[in-house]
Amino acid sequence: MLSFFKETARSYISLYSLLFLIYALSFTLLSSLFNYRKLLKKYEDDLKAFLLYFAYFSLFLLIIPLITIFIYSAQPLEALGKLGFQLGDFRLGLKIILISIPVCALSAFIGSNDPKLKNYYPFSKKACKSPTTFVLYEASYLFLYYVAWEFAFRGFFLFSIAGMAADSKAGILAAILVQTIISTVYHLGHPDTEIFSSFIGGIIFGTIAYATKSFLYTIFIHSLLGILNDTLIYLRHYRKTAATK
Secondary structure (H helix, E strand, O other): OHHHHHHHHHHHOOHHHHHHHHHHHHHHHHHOOOOHHHHHHHOOOHHHHHHHHHHHHHHHHHHHHHHHHHHHOOOHHHHHHHOOOOOOOHHHHHHHHHHHHHHHHHHHHHHOOOHHHHHHOOOOOHHHHOHHHHHHHHHHHHHHHHHHHHHHHHHHHHHHHHHHOOOOHHHHHHHHHHHHHHHHHOOEOEOHHHHHHHHHHHHHHHHHHHHHOOOHHHHHHHHHHHHHHHHHHHHHHHHHHHHHO
16 A cells, blocks of 8 residues: 555656755754754753754754655665765765865864854854863764755755756756755855855855765865864864863
């Protein structure tokens, strides 16, 4: 009976259509009921609020779509591979990672000196109370937030749109621009310099993901940049503040 309903559903609704619907609902929920600003109002503890936000982010943008793919797709592993969940061009990806490390380090060094970014990051200020708490917070930031972010933008949106356009040049360009615009809009409310850099970064990360046929490399680059920025702010500001108390 279950297989009958699955086959009937597949004949009317494609996997990508279903996932687009799920992501539309997910972003609506993350921007309203599960927005971090609402969580901050509910909990006085900003560490708890942001850890919950990261968990919701992972649930809506990664876990539910993955479950949907495994349940709905006849060949889930192949479907995931088409969405960039694979090593892809490993040699190219490794070269890009090696080039990105000094670039990310320099960018984080400059960004951590920006007064607006310094006040905005890390999201949780309570996470900076001790080295252990900070490390645990950043690990959650990586595995719950960045992985979900890259799967959604440089995975699903990028490869599904390019695939639906038969990977034509116009389709690839449209795919890169669409995921860039959506990810930039999601940065609204962040410091102005970050909104601008998120647009540039979206184009670069989209190009890297498509060129390597994998979003795994952009997870590394994006998270490295964000975590380095947090770490430098923590070392320069919060650790000094704690030491003087």
